Amino acid sequence: MKKTVNTLKEAKGKRKFTMLTAYDYPTAKCIDEAGIDAILVGDSLGNVILGYENTLSVTVEDMIHHGKAVCRGANEALVVVDMPFMSYQGSVYDAVMNAGRIVKETGCQAVKLEGGAVYADRIKAITDAGIPVVAHIGLTPQSVHSFGGFKVQGKSIEAATKLMEDALAVEKAGAFAVTLECVPDKLAKKITEKLTIPTIGIGAGNSCDGQVLVYQDMLGYTNGFCPKFVKRYANVYDVMQGAFKQFKKEVEEGQFPSKEHTFSISDEVLEKLY
Ligand code: KIV
Numbered sequence: 001m002k003k004t005v006n007t008l009k010e011a012k013g014k015r016k017f018t019m020l021t022a023y024d025y026p027t028a029k030c031i032d033e034a035g036i037d038a039i040l041v042g043d044s045l046g047n048v049i050l051g052y053e054n055t056l057s058v059t060v061e062d063m064i065h066h067g068k069a070v071c072r073g074a075n076e077a078l079v080v081v082d083m084p085f086m087s088y089q090g091s092v093y094d095a096v097m098n099a100g101r102i103v104k105e106t107g108c109q110a111v112k113l114e115g116g117a118v119y120a121d122r123i124k125a126i127t128d129a130g131i132p133v134v135a136h137i138g139l140t141p142q143s144v145h146s147f148g149g150f151k152v153q154g155k156s157i158e159a160a161t162k163l164m165e166d167a168l169a170v171e172k173a174g175a176f177a178v179t180l181e182c183v184p185d186k187l188a189k190k191i192t193e194k195l196t197i198p199t200i201g202i203g204a205g206n207s208c209d210g211q212v213l214v215y216q217d218m219l220g221y222t223n224g225f226c227p228k229f230v231k232r233y234a235n236v237y238d239v240m241q242g243a244f245k246q247f248k249k250e251v252e253e254g255q256f257p258s259k260e261h262t263f264s265i266s267d268e269v270l271e272k273l274y
Pocket of ligand 1: 021040041042043044045082136179181202212214
C-alpha cells in the first residue's frame with residue numbers, strides 16, 4: 001500500500017521510520033522493496049550524482065528529471081523531492097509555482113525546502129496550495145557559504161534557541177515534518193519532544209522520530225570523505241571496482257565472453273555463406 005504523509009505523522013511516538021535518498025529508477029525500486037518508508041530525491045543530487053562541489057547549481061529541471069525516475073520506482077514509499085537553491089528563496093510566488101511544477105511533473109507526494117522562520121511564509125503558501133512540505137533546519141547545505149563550511153549547528157545558547165524557534169515556526173507554518181541536519185543529539189531530542197510533527201534526523205542522534213541518509217554514503221558507494229554521522233552498511237565502491245577490474249582482465253586475457261555468454265549459429269548456415 002502506498003505510504004502517505006500520514007504514515008510519517010502517525011509514526012511519531014509509536015515507531016521509528018526510515019528515509020533514504022534516491023535519484024534514479026532502479027535505486028528507488030530497491031529501496032522501496034526493502035520497505036523503507038520514504039524516499040528523498042535530495043538536491044544532494046548535485047554532489048553525489050552530478051559531481052558538483054555543492055548543491056547550489058542544481059536546477060528545478062534536474063530535480064524533475066530525477067524525481068520522475070524515482071516516482072516510477074517507488075510503489076509504496078512516500079516520495080519527497082527537494083526544492084533546489086533559488087527555486088523558493090526569491091518570493092512566495094516562485095515557491096508555490098516551483099513546488100507545483102515539481103509535484104505535477106514528477107508525481108511526488110511532497111516537497112522539502114531548507115530554512116526556518118525566515119521561509120515560514122513559503123511553507124504556509126505551498127501547504128495552502130495542497131502540497132505537503134518537509135522543512136529542513138540545522139545545517140542547510142544551500143547556505144554553505146553563509147555558514148563558512150559544513151559545521152554542526154545549534155551549539156551555543158543563541159544558536160540552540162534559534163533552532164528551537166525555527167522548528168516551532170515551520171510547524172506553525174504547516175510543515176508536516178522537519179529534517180534536523182547536524183544538530184547535537186540532546187538538542188534534537190528537546191526539539192523532537194516539543195514538536196507535534198515528526199523530526200527526521202541526519203547527524204542529529206537517535207531521538208529523532210525518523211532517520212534519513214544519503215544512500216551513496218551508507219552504501220560506501222564512493223571512497224572519499226565520510227561524515228561522522230554516517231554508518232557504512234556496505235562497501236559498494238570496492239565491490240564495483242573489483243568487478244570492473246575483473247571485466248578488464250578477462251577481456252584482455254580472452255576469457256570473456258566465454259561460450260556461456262555467446263550466441264551460436266549452425267555450421268550448415270555458415271557453410272552456405274560465400
Ligand atoms: O539533499 C539531501 O540529500 C538532503 C538530506 C541530506 C537530508 O537534504
